[in-house]
Amino acid sequence: MAITAANQLELLQTAEAVAREKMIDPDLVIQAMEESLARAAKSRYGAEMDIRVSIDRKTGKATFTRVRTVVEDEDLENYQAELTVEQAKQYLENPSVGDEIVDEVPPVDLGRIAAQSAKQVILQKVREAERDRQYEEFKDRVGTIINGIVKREEYGNIIVDVGRGEAILRRNEKIGRESYRPNDRIRAYVKDVRRETRGPQIFLSRTAPEFMAELFKMEVPEIYDGIIEIKAVARDPGSRAKIGVISYDNSIDPVGACVGMRGSRVQAVVGELQGEKIDIIPWNEDQATFLVNALQPAEVSKVVIDEEAQKIEVVVPDEQLSLAIGRRGQNVRLASQLTGLDIDILTEAEESARRQAEFAERTKLFVDALDLDEFFAQLLVAEGFTSLEEVAYVEMDELLSIEGVDEDTAGELQARARDVIEEQNRKALEAAKEMGVEQSLFDFEGLTPQMIEALAKDDVKTLEDFATCADWELAGGWTTVDGQRVKDEGLLEKFDVSLEEAQNLIMTARIQLGWVDPSELEGDAEDEGEEETAEEAEA
The missing domain is CATH 3.30.1480.10 (NusA, N-terminal domain)
Structure with missing residues (x-):
């Protein structure tokens, strides 16, 4: 040719x-x-x-x-x-x-x-x-809703014709048991676009929380215009969902705008999501208030927040427990996703029993350690004292403010508490020495004998061993495993050592060993300060 x-x-x-x-x-x-x-x-x-x-x-x-x-x-x-x-x-x-x-x-x-x-x-x-x-065309459409026509089904996955290419809706991205036949029209969220050897792969989703958010943006003009913002979405696809919204215009009710006249707007979204029930919740910067809203329709008696552990305890009336938890834990699970916090739900009876147990435990501590009668020990606990250290080293005025306590009684209380602590420290020192703790750890400022004993039990016996520890190993923390937050017990957690205190102790040890140059730390701190100042100036 x-x-x-x-x-x-x-x-x-x-x-x-x-x-x-x-x-x-x-x-x-x-x-x-x-x-x-x-x-x-x-x-x-x-x-x-x-x-x-x-x-x-x-x-x-x-x-x-x-x-x-x-x-x-x-x-x-x-x-x-x-x-x-x-x-x-x-x-x-x-x-x-x-x-x-x-x-x-x-x-x-x-x-x-x-x-x-x-x-x-x-x-x-x-x-x-x-x-x-195809890749250049669709990569910019990630995060948007796309319309297509079903071409075929492969092993439970739906292949969708999206005009100038094919997309895939995987089996786990479909809502419930919904099924499609060839030539059915379908609407889905573009979750990801990847460049692969066999060509660009366009992955769709109908279960992503963002899909619901985009549907509301299409149905509610105020969201599209930015007057109302969707702050959080939590879904149990095909069953129930919760969506947190906030209005930046005081004259517009965010919940009412999303519901629409006679529910027209929310019903349009519900229809697209195969009848998924949607709770529209007003967003609030205050976590406790937002959580109370998120747990609707259950009533909440009290909320206790542990910010360090990112955990919340919610107390509800006994008759509201099943409503707060929801069928198969759905209500509390969605509220947890919405707030980003672990939620423990207690009834008022359970919370009362726990508080009584804590009260009895602290009372027994003071009775046994300070040789007090039960009434006086209960009085100390009722005034907020939780440990021997608090009694031993608190300002005298705080003890004198307790009804029936004079200077002689307060002095005797503090003397007894200090004697007990000194005896505990003596025993802890002897135990630590028997376990082979080196003098470098005893000389390190900031660790009590009881702390050193606790470290030695975990084979931390030298200053070098201590300096290689991570802050969370000392203060404790939380790890997410399979979507569940798991508690990591810290070696010094029972001594109320915070994460920041643990960081300072470890860094001090590293400086003493010559592993870290203090001048470099000062330079880093100055740089951070300058960055913060620049950010404040821009703001």
């Missing part, structure tokens, strides 16, 4: 037709043709030759050229595509390394095999260009 004048224009027409069909740039098709013709020409003239083909974009004429590059004598390897400076002098007046000598060669007559090879190259290049075009 030779490229004659008769079929030169046919090349351009073919390129235009393919580009139009695949919706890609015609120039990309012509470039693929040039590469395929060059490859075919190499099989005719020799694979080591650098043969290039240029197709005129107006006439369709294909020009075949042989290119040779000027290289240093010692770099000459390919005699067909390279030549030395001396050899190049017969073609150029003053040749230098890097110059190219271009000679036109006769067009090749493509045989059957060469023509087939050229066709494969063109198809491959066109496919690559088509994939690039």
